[in-house]
Amino acid sequence: MSVASQQYRYTPGKALVLLLALPALLIPTMVLCYIFWQAAPVLNWGFLFGTADGVGFGVTEGIFSQLVGSLLLAIMACLIAIPFALGTALYYRTFATPWQQRLLNAMFNMLQGIPPIVFGLCGLVVLVNLFSWGVSLLSGAVVLAVVVLPLLVLNTLATLERIPNEYSEAGSALGLTKGAIILRLWLPRSWLQLLTGLLLAMARALSETAPIMFTATVFSGVVWPDSIFSPVTTLQTHIFYLAQEGNEPLLISIAWGSAAVLVLLVASFGLLARLLQKLGDN
Amino acid sequence: MVVDLRHKDFPQEASAAPIESLDNQQSVVLTVEKLALSLGGKEILQQVGFSLPASGVTSVIGPSGAGKSSLLRCLNGLETGWSGSVQIDGSDIRQWRGGWDQLRRHVGLIAQKPLVFDASIRANVCFGLHGWRQRRRADELVKTSLQQAALWDEVCERLDAPATTLSVGQQQRLCIARAIAIKPKILLLDEPTASLDPRSKQLIEQSMLQLAQAIPLVCVTHDLEQAQRLKGQVIFMCDGRVIEQAASHQLFNQPQQIETREFLRWNVCDCD
Ligand SMILES: Nc1ncnc2c1ncn2[C@@H]1O[C@H](COP(=O)(O)OP(=O)(O)OP(=O)(O)O)[C@@H](O)[C@H]1O
Ligand SMILES: [Mg+2]
Numbered sequence: 001m002s003v004a005s006q007q008y009r010y011t012p013g014k015a016l017v018l019l020l021a022l023p024a025l026l027i028p029t030m031v032l033c034y035i036f037w038q039a040a041p042v043l044n045w046g047f048l049f050g051t052a053d054g055v056g057f058g059v060t061e062g063i064f065s066q067l068v069g070s071l072l073l074a075i076m077a078c079l080i081a082i083p084f085a086l087g088t089a090l091y092y093r094t095f096a097t098p099w100q101q102r103l104l105n106a107m108f109n110m111l112q113g114i115p116p117i118v119f120g121l122c123g124l125v126v127l128v129n130l131f132s133w134g135v136s137l138l139s140g141a142v143v144l145a146v147v148v149l150p151l152l153v154l155n156t157l158a159t160l161e162r163i164p165n166e167y168s169e170a171g172s173a174l175g176l177t178k179g180a181i182i183l184r185l186w187l188p189r190s191w192l193q194l195l196t197g198l199l200l201a202m203a204r205a206l207s208e209t210a211p212i213m214f215t216a217t218v219f220s221g222v223v224w225p226d227s228i229f230s231p232v233t234t235l236q237t238h239i240f241y242l243a244q245e246g247n248e249p250l251l252i253s254i255a256w257g258s259a260a261v262l263v264l265l266v267a268s269f270g271l272l273a274r275l276l277q278k279l280g281d282n
Numbered sequence: 283m284v285v286d287l288r289h290k291d292f293p294q295e296a297s298a299a300p301i302e303s304l305d306n307q308q309s310v311v312l313t314v315e316k317l318a319l320s321l322g323g324k325e326i327l328q329q330v331g332f333s334l335p336a337s338g339v340t341s342v343i344g345p346s347g348a349g350k351s352s353l354l355r356c357l358n359g360l361e362t363g364w365s366g367s368v369q370i371d372g373s374d375i376r377q378w379r380g381g382w383d384q385l386r387r388h389v390g391l392i393a394q395k396p397l398v399f400d401a402s403i404r405a406n407v408c409f410g411l412h413g414w415r416q417r418r419r420a421d422e423l424v425k426t427s428l429q430q431a432a433l434w435d436e437v438c439e440r441l442d443a444p445a446t447t448l449s450v451g452q453q454q455r456l457c458i459a460r461a462i463a464i465k466p467k468i469l470l471l472d473e474p475t476a477s478l479d480p481r482s483k484q485l486i487e488q489s490m491l492q493l494a495q496a497i498p499l500v501c502v503t504h505d506l507e508q509a510q511r512l513k514g515q516v517i518f519m520c521d522g523r524v525i526e527q528a529a530s531h532q533l534f535n536q537p538q539q540i541e542t543r544e545f546l547r548w549n550v551c552d553c554d
Contacts, residue, residue, distance in 0.1 A: 170397045170457075173360060174410035174464060175387030184409075189400055 032263070039260035042253050048261065051223055063258050065223045069232035070262070072137060072225070073216060074205035077144030078152075078198060084145075085152035093160050094178055105157075112150040119143050120211035128215055138228040140216020147211050148201040155197030159190045192280035199273035203266045209236040235262045311336045311498055312357070312468060317366035319349075319356055326352045327364070327522045334468070334498040339490060341509035341530065342502045344519035345545065350502045351394050353519070354470040357500075358391035370468070390466030394473050394502075396454040398445040403437050406445045406456055410464040423463055430493065431459035432485030451477045458486065462493070469493065471501045475508065487511060506546070510534055518542045 050062020092104055123143035133139045163186055171181045217237040225232045235258050242255035310333045317330040327349045334340055342350050355361040357368060359375065359382040368375045370388070378385040387410070398406050407424045408417040424441065428434040433455040437448070445456055454477055461469065471490070475483040490499055490512065503509055509516050509530060516533045518526045518541070526539045537543045 166393075166395060166397050167399075169360060170393060170399070171409075172383075173358060173386060173391045173393060174460065175383050175385075176410065177383050185399065 035256060035260050035263060038253065038256035042257035043260060047254075047257055063235065063238065063254070063261065066233045066235045066238045066258065067261065067265075069217070069225070070206055070234040070236060070265070072232060073140050073144055073212060073234060074202050076137065076141035076228075077148055077205045078201055080141055080145035081149045081152050081201065082198070085149055085156050088153050089156035089160055090182065092157060094182075108150040108153050112154070115210070116147050116208050117210035119146050120214050123211065123215040134229060135215060135218065135231045136229045137216060137225050137232050140212040140232070141228075143211045143215050144205050144208060147208055148205050151204055152197060152201050155200065156194060159193040159197065160186065162193070163189060192276055196273045196276045196280065199269050199276065203269035203273070206262070206266050206269065207236070209240060213237055213240070235265075309336050310334065311371055313367075313369045314357070315367045315369075317353070317356060317364055317368060319352060319361060319364040321352075321361075321363070325522060327356070330366070330519075330522070330524050332517055332524050332527045334500065335515070337494055337496060337498055339494045339499045339501055339512040339514035340517060341512050341514065342500060342517045342519060343504070343506060343509050343545075344525075346504075348519040349522040350519055351472050354391055354472055354500065354502065357468075358389045358470055359385045360391065387464055388466060389468045389470060390461040390464060391470045392457050392461045392472060392474055394476070396450065396457045396477075398448065398453045398456055401445060402442045403445045403448070403456065404441040407459050407463050409460055420463075424459075427459040427463040428456075430462050430489045431455040432482055432489060433459060451479070451482060454478065455482065455486070458489075467497055469497060469499050471499065473502055473504065475503070475505070483508070506534070518545065520545065 047063060048067070049064045051065045088104070088108075092101055096104065120143060123139055123146075127133050127139040127142055128135055131139075167189075168181055168185060171185045176184065212234060216232055217234050218231045219233070219237070219241045222231055222233055239255050239258045239262070242251045242258070245251045312334040314333065315331050317327055318325070319327040330349075330353060342353070344350055352361065356364045357375075359378075362382065370378075375385050375389075378388075399409060401409070404420075404424055405417070407427050408420045411417045411420060411423075425434060425438075428437065433452060436452060437443075437456075445453070448456060454474065458471070458474055474490075475486050478486065487508065490501065493499060494512075494514070499514075501509075501512060503512075513530055515527060516530045517524055518533065518537075518539075520541050526533060526537060526542045528538065533542065534546065537546060
């Protein structure tokens with residue numbers, strides 16, 4: 001009997017493993033199918049690009065302002081977090097003593113484990129009330145930036161870690177300054193991976209709900225934010241508020257529609273990140 | 283000259299004062315005194331002392347693990363945790379104007395492991411130049427550097443190809459070109475011809491001899507014949523110490539120290 005045919009023979013052990021592995025494959029697929037099946041009736045261009053009139057309790061079919069609100073918050077959060085993430089990672093690689101490196105590593109791993117709602121609470125106390133920024137785009141973006149910062153830092157660190165020491169040393173031996181090594185050796189070599197990390201951070205920021213609930217979003221009354229100090233509506237919180245309404249079928253189907261769009265958005269960022277990673281590996 | 287082979291207990295300090303063996307006519311550009319280096323709790327260099335004349339090749343020979351590469355890394359400032367004194371033209375390299383980066387431009391180092399950057403061949407040669415404008419207008423420099431590294435004929439057709447597509451021996455020569463391009467005043471080469479065929483080896487040696495007319499060259503090599511061909515002086519290192527420094531014909535024909543004799547005869551070293 002050949003090895004190949006042996007591999008395809010069923011044994012009780014194999015069947016058991018398959019049985020245990022199946023839910024992990026089936027359940028997400030089923031959930032996804034269910035979301036899109038429920039969302040199908042409302043999904044059309046009008047739904048995607050229509051806007052609420054600003055008075056109805058979300059009983060308007062458009063979610064465009066929520067979509068833009070989510071994206072705005074996520075983009076702003078990442079823009080705020082990027083310089084700090086790069087700064088921290090570069091500090092770690094260039095100046096930090098081994099002791100500081102251990103501390104930073106432990107800190108960011110721990111930060112990543114803190115439930116985001118805790119950051120939301122801090123944001124409410126400090127940014128919204130103490131700084132009087134109010135429930136606003138800015139407050140939400142800063143809180144979200146803190147949430148995605150560990151992810152960005154750890155990713156940047158992992159990226160820089162993949163640059164061999166000899167590579168930087170070869171630059172040093174030519175008399176390049178630290179800055180030149182970073183700009184001319186590290187950046188060209190790792191920008192694809194950095195971008196991948198950024199996209200993953202975007203996906204993360206888009207899926208966070210708790211931290212922006214008290215700091216950035218309102219249920220209705222806003223279509224477009226006029227400034228960074230005005231509140232926004234987002235897909236995540238839109239789903240949350242609509243789901244609370246519970247029994248109105250129209251609202252529920254709008255919630256499903258929003259959920260489907262959000263899933264697509266997050267998934268597309270994730271997929272794009274995977275694609276870039278593949279590109280970077282080649 | 284007769285060396286008493288039974289005389290095993292050489293005074294170690296004898297290795298620190300070998301200056302009299304130098305050509306006395308030549309002025310000295312680099313002086314190393316009592317250089318010591320420990321890495322990870324291990325003493326890698328101890329009491330290293332020697333000096334370089336203003337031109338000519340100085341070959342460094344010695345068994346593997348003797349600390350030859352580490353010594354070059356200290357002189358170029360890649361290793362900064364050493365103690366002792368290294369003076370170039372009378373000034374201490376720790377107080378070098380412009381810091382270590384400037385020192386590394388002054389003292390070029392070609393590492394033992396050739397490592398090219400993810401860029402074109404041309405960009406690799408220009409990598410150490412300051413300012414993108416200089417790097418752009420460096421065609422002439424690229425050509426002469428590659429010629430000196432005996433690589434021009436092989437790559438002149440494909441200067442914009444990625445440098446990583448070159449063979450290991452070609453990469454080694456590219457690293458030499460890259461270091462020559464910044465016009466260092468002292469050049470340290472760590473086994474520059476280790477992965478080269480005899481012909482390329484010969485070409486590189488010719489370039490080295492030519493360069494050595496103007497600047498001092500230090501060449502670590504395991505090829506004793508190469509050390510002889512390069513003339514100049516030879517430094518024999520063993521176990522983190524400079525055992526002997528002498529003109530090449532003298533060191534190979536009449537080694538003064540018993541360790542050197544043993545190394546030359548058996549290529550083994552029993553330094554302790
Ligand atoms: N970073 C380091 N940490 C600890 N030990 C080191 C380090 N670098 C080198 N060594 C040790 O220092 C000694 C000298 O190493 P070095 O590379 O200078 O030898 P070498 O004379 O160049 O040998 P080879 O001819 O094989 O290249 C070796 O025993 C090596 O193990
Ligand atoms: Mg070596």
